[in-house]
Amino acid sequence: KQEVTQIPAALSVPEGENLVLNCSFTDSAIYNLQWFRQDPGKGLTSLLLIQSSQREQTSGRLNASLDKSSGRSTLYIAASQPGDSATYLCAVTMDSSYKLIFGSGTRLLVRP
Amino acid sequence: DTEVTQTPKHLVMGMTNKKSLKCEQHMGHRAMYWYKQKAKKPPELMFVYSYEKLSINESVPSRFSPECPNSSLLNLHLHALQPEDSALYLCASSKSGTGASGANVLTFGAGSRLTVL
Numbered sequence: 001k002q003e004v005t006q007i008p009a010a011l012s013v014p015e016g017e018n019l020v021l022n023c024s025f026t027d028s029a030i031y032n033l034q035w036f037r038q039d040p041g042k043g044l045t046s047l048l049l050i051q052s053s054q055r056e057q058t059s060g061r062l063n064a065s066l067d068k069s070s071g072r073s074t075l076y077i078a079a080s081q082p083g084d085s086a087t088y089l090c091a092v093t094m095d096s097s098y099k100l101i102f103g104s105g106t107r108l109l110v111r112p
Numbered sequence: 113d114t115e116v117t118q119t120p121k122h123l124v125m126g127m128t129n130k131k132s133l134k135c136e137q138h139m140g141h142r143a144m145y146w147y148k149q150k151a152k153k154p155p156e157l158m159f160v161y162s163y164e165k166l167s168i169n170e171s172v173p174s175r176f177s178p179e180c181p182n183s184s185l186l187n188l189h190l191h192a193l194q195p196e197d198s199a200l201y202l203c204a205s206s207k208s209g210t211g212a213s214g215a216n217v218l219t220f221g222a223g224s225r226l227t228v229l
Binding site: 034036041042043044045046049089091098099100102103104105 | 116118143145153154155156157160168170200202204206217218219220221222223225
């Protein structure tokens with residue numbers, strides 16, 4: 001059974017810092033991996049999708065990498081801003097059925 | 113229109129009530145999803161509809177009854193719920209319910225927060 005873990009569970013950094021969020025999964029035979037952002041009490045916003053054949057994806061200040069063989073993905077946020085404060089979730093799919101298996105998230109606080 | 117709209121935003125119901133949650137999208141997406149999220153927990157998949165047909169039911173109790181009247185609408189009918197069913201219910205959609213590369217980027221609604229008394 002696939003298990004997705006995110007470390008750390010919570011992170012507080014000063015504005016302007018570069019930071020890395022980690023996601024690990026136990027079964028490397030994933031179909032793809034996504035990173036989402038969730039603001040308190042709100043829905044999820046898809047940030048980046050990495051197909052199993054890809055190594056990384058970039059969008060603005062965000063860069064996500066994928067190492068299937070080691071079962072790890074990282075989300076790099078450059079020059080963090082208070083508006084980046086949210087919970088960041090990673091999720092994997094194991095096949096084309098589109099069932100997302102989520103990690104428990106990292107709650108990020110960027111202090112002004 | 114690039115949004116998934118969920119109504120109502122908040123719902124309080126007793127255990128004997130019958131209510132419905134509604135979800136609507138006009139992006140031409142053919143897959144729609146219901147997720148349940150408890151406080152400080154990740155979302156858990158409940159149902160997937162692909163081309164208006166139920167394709168995944170994650171062993172959800174029958175007191176939750178999904179319905180997809182057309183490709184733009186998804187309902188979740190609620191009956192005889194328990195207090196432990198209180199949660200944020202998230203609807204999502206994606207381009208396709210099949211394995212086209214990159215097609216499963218999900219767009220989520222803001223959620224309906226359900227409280228069962």
